[in-house]
Amino acid sequence: MGPFLLRRLLHLLPTFFGAMLLAFLISQLTPGDFFTMREMDPNVRPETLERLRAQFGLDQPLAIQFFKWIWSILQGDLGMSMQSNQPAWNVIAGPIQRSMYLVIYSTILLYVMAIPLGVFSAVRQYSFGDQVISFFSYIALAIPNFFLALLFILLIFTVRTWTRELFGFNELLLPVAQMTSSNHLNMTPFQQVVDVFWHMLMPGFVVATAGIAGFTRVLRGQMLEYLGSDFIRTARAKGLGERSITYKHALRPALIPFVAGIGGLLPSLIGGAGLVEIVVSWPGITPAFLNALNMRDVYVVLALLVVSTLLLMIGNLISDVLLAVVDPRIRYS
Amino acid sequence: MQQPPQMDPTNLAVEAGPAKAGKTQGRVVWEQFSSHKAALIGGTVLILMYIITAFAGFLAPYGVNEYRRSPSAQYHPPTTVHWRDAETGRLTAPYIYLSREERDPLTRQRIYVEDVEAGPYQIQWFVRRPQASYSILGIWRSDLHLFGVEEPARIFLLGTNNLGKDVFSRILYGGQISLTVGILAVWVALFFGLFFGGLAGFYGKWVDDLIMRFIEILAAIPDLFLLIILLSLLRDPRNPLAQAFGLQMNSGEIFLLTVIVLGFIGWGGLARVIRGLILSLREQEYAQAARALGLSELKVLFKHLLPATASYVIVNLTLSIPGFILVETGLSFIGLGPSEVDTASWGMLLRDATNRGLGIQFAPWLLLPGIPIVIAILCWNLVGDGLRDAFDPKRRTA
Numbered sequence: 001m002g003p004f005l006l007r008r009l010l011h012l013l014p015t016f017f018g019a020m021l022l023a024f025l026i027s028q029l030t031p032g033d034f035f036t037m038r039e040m041d042p043n044v045r046p047e048t049l050e051r052l053r054a055q056f057g058l059d060q061p062l063a064i065q066f067f068k069w070i071w072s073i074l075q076g077d078l079g080m081s082m083q084s085n086q087p088a089w090n091v092i093a094g095p096i097q098r099s100m101y102l103v104i105y106s107t108i109l110l111y112v113m114a115i116p117l118g119v120f121s122a123v124r125q126y127s128f129g130d131q132v133i134s135f136f137s138y139i140a141l142a143i144p145n146f147f148l149a150l151l152f153i154l155l156i157f158t159v160r161t162w163t164r165e166l167f168g169f170n171e172l173l174l175p176v177a178q179m180t181s182s183n184h185l186n187m188t189p190f191q192q193v194v195d196v197f198w199h200m201l202m203p204g205f206v207v208a209t210a211g212i213a214g215f216t217r218v219l220r221g222q223m224l225e226y227l228g229s230d231f232i233r234t235a236r237a238k239g240l241g242e243r244s245i246t247y248k249h250a251l252r253p254a255l256i257p258f259v260a261g262i263g264g265l266l267p268s269l270i271g272g273a274g275l276v277e278i279v280v281s282w283p284g285i286t287p288a289f290l291n292a293l294n295m296r297d298v299y300v301v302l303a304l305l306v307v308s309t310l311l312l313m314i315g316n317l318i319s320d321v322l323l324a325v326v327d328p329r330i331r332y333s
Numbered sequence: 334m335q336q337p338p339q340m341d342p343t344n345l346a347v348e349a350g351p352a353k354a355g356k357t358q359g360r361v362v363w364e365q366f367s368s369h370k371a372a373l374i375g376g377t378v379l380i381l382m383y384i385i386t387a388f389a390g391f392l393a394p395y396g397v398n399e400y401r402r403s404p405s406a407q408y409h410p411p412t413t414v415h416w417r418d419a420e421t422g423r424l425t426a427p428y429i430y431l432s433r434e435e436r437d438p439l440t441r442q443r444i445y446v447e448d449v450e451a452g453p454y455q456i457q458w459f460v461r462r463p464q465a466s467y468s469i470l471g472i473w474r475s476d477l478h479l480f481g482v483e484e485p486a487r488i489f490l491l492g493t494n495n496l497g498k499d500v501f502s503r504i505l506y507g508g509q510i511s512l513t514v515g516i517l518a519v520w521v522a523l524f525f526g527l528f529f530g531g532l533a534g535f536y537g538k539w540v541d542d543l544i545m546r547f548i549e550i551l552a553a554i555p556d557l558f559l560l561i562i563l564l565s566l567l568r569d570p571r572n573p574l575a576q577a578f579g580l581q582m583n584s585g586e587i588f589l590l591t592v593i594v595l596g597f598i599g600w601g602g603l604a605r606v607i608r609g610l611i612l613s614l615r616e617q618e619y620a621q622a623a624r625a626l627g628l629s630e631l632k633v634l635f636k637h638l639l640p641a642t643a644s645y646v647i648v649n650l651t652l653s654i655p656g657f658i659l660v661e662t663g664l665s666f667i668g669l670g671p672s673e674v675d676t677a678s679w680g681m682l683l684r685d686a687t688n689r690g691l692g693i694q695f696a697p698w699l700l701l702p703g704i705p706i707v708i709a710i711l712c713w714n715l716v717g718d719g720l721r722d723a724f725d726p727k728r729r730t731a
Contacts, residue, residue, distance in 0.1 A: 014546065015546065015549045015550055018549075018550035019553040019554050022550055022551070023554060023562075026559075026562055026566065027566075029563075029567060029572045138711055138714065139711065141710075141714060142655070142707045142710035143703075143707050144659055144662050144663060144666075144680075144703070144707075145663075146663060146666050146683070147662075147683060147700070147703040150686055150687070150703070151700065151703070153693060154693055154697055154700060157694035161694075274557050274663075275666060275667065278667060289561065290561065293561065294565075304558070305554060305558060309554050309555070312553060312555055313553055
């Protein structure tokens with residue numbers, strides 16, 4: 001196992017540097033930098049801008065900028081944010097953490113919902129329930145995340161109109177925006193956790209929908225394949241109960257790709273959460289990325305790219321390792 | 334990007350030649366496809382949608398950006414079309430009333446009331462409106478519209494947006510961009526995928542290594558961020574690429590740029606599979622025979638190896654079109670899509686719904702452009718699934 005891990009890690013290094021080079025080159029595609037906008041400002045003297053450019057190393061040739069940047073990354077320094085004049089890591093740590101809440105919650109939701117749905121559809125193939133699930137899966141795969149979030153917001157508002165007219169209850173059932181309530185700071189720590197959880201119920205579900213649908217369909221297919229195979233027939237012939245056959249013998253091999261897929265899920269959900277974060281004003285990675293890009297705060301943009309690329313690569317590595325651990329057919333020699 | 338469900342490519346590629354006596358492969362595939370009911374329905378709906386958007390100018394009563402400053406019709410709800418005569422209650426030709434802007438006495442919100450005194454305005458068929466001229470497929474220019482009403486009345490079947498632009502007309506026009514982006518991006522992905530996948534599989538050695546490493550690098554950066562940064566920087570007319578080609582970044586060029594960037598992000602997976610197929614196919618007897626008969630290496634590649642991957646490529650591409658549409662709507666939604674102010678796409682229309690912050694409860698009709706998005710993606714998925722089953726010999730029904 002040790003040498004296998006080491007080899008995989010070494011294999012990742014060139015890819016990582018390649019990705020960083022590509023990201024750096026792309027970030028330089030447009031002339032002008034963070035201070036270009038300030039050139040128009042009559043209150044800012046050109047010498048000040050020159051000094052600031054020199055301070056952030058923007059006056060040096062591209063190649064030197066790149067190697068300096070890579071060198072500082074290797075030392076764990078992601079550069080400075082020009083917009084807020086503090087280390088870029090301080091700027092992005094918060095959004096990454098807040099996106100992670102959303103992503104971890106929707107990952108749990110994904111597994112909790114998709115496994116029972118997939119097993120049900122496979123065991124009751126062509127039943128009414130199976131057809132309903134498969135119909136909704138097709139719809140869920142076709143709905144853009146951000147559109148679903150907008151629909152939910154509309155639904156929550158509509159429900160309030162009804163409850164107001166019927167019971168005089170003039171509150172939203174679920175929060176539709178932001179991550180915290182306005183009185184969040186006055187809450188006890190426990191209330192704060194509940195508050196954040198309450199706010200992510202809707203966006204977390206929206207982020208998970210497409211995944212749930214895809215997962216359910218693939219699991220159904222896998223289960224059907226295993227349920228029709230010889231070792232299941234043998235198990236039946238030996239007199240095993242349906243319960244044990246379904247959950248012990250068919251579900252376990254069918255789950256292998258999904259267990260291994262956990263690693264790949266985290267980074268893909270970050271991308272998937274992106275537009276939903278914008279719709280519900282969740283202060284996560286994607287809004288921070290768009291803001292930094294608009295301000296041409298290049299080191300923050302690059303820092304976010306570095307971190308999300310690292311997450312993606314580590315996720316893939318975890319998947320490979322898990323797959324090797326779970327599936328005895330894969331050898332790591 | 335959403336990955337299309339995979340199928341086993343190996344059993345497709347070798348399956349060349351007539352599968353059953355007397356039937357060509359195309360015929361077998363068509364028979365299989367047409368027995369797949371959901372795929373047929375999906376295909377029919379898609380064809381209808383494409384026809385409708387091609388004739389968007391004729392079907393839409395207003396131009397894509399047409400609006401009136403005064404009296405404006407901002408956030409006008411869908412116009413009620415009356416079918417019954419106001420006095421006798423009998424069925425008549427459809428008519429509408431002039432709508433008048435008022436303020437809600439309690440909330441001070443803008444509301445619209447029907448001005449019954451001004452009398453009914455009949456819906457007229459085949460109206461000419463020179464202020465909303467259009468061209469169909471860039472060939473026929475005309476200003477004839479299927480329906481319309483006499484000024485000053487206006488008909489908004491699906492309401493209006495924050496500037497008073499007709500949502501119904503804009504959905505029709507928006508389809509022209511939203512529905513073509515996927516198809517065009519697929520061709521770009523196909524070009525890159527076939528070219529680099531073919532090269533890597535055929536030449537092997539360092540060419541293969543180089544191309545495969547590049548694909549890995551491209552896949553290592555999250556798609557959404559790569560798309561956002563590429564598009565937002567490339568749209569700036571000052572960037573070196575635009576300068577080199579003398580681009581001004583008008584709407585046509587931004588559309589092309591988006592298509593190319595989308596395709597560029599999406600070719601990696603295809604190239605990998607093509608490479609794998611070519612690697613196994615080039616050792617097959619027929620490829621060796623072609624080489625022994627004196628055909629040049631490149632000719633073997635283009636005439637014998639790449640065509641053998643066709644069935645896989647067709648299915649893969651069909652299944653990736655909905656993914657491209659999904660990504661395009663998302664990009665348009667955050668303002669980085671292929672459409673500019675003088676055009677529309679469905680994702681961009683949904684952006685209008687968020688203009689009022691969380692006020693979509695007062696203008697829910699602005700969410701309607703999402704429905705054609707869902708239908709289009711759903712139908713493409715159905716057609717793709719049908720094609721996959723039709724091409725896959727393992728899934729064939731008798």
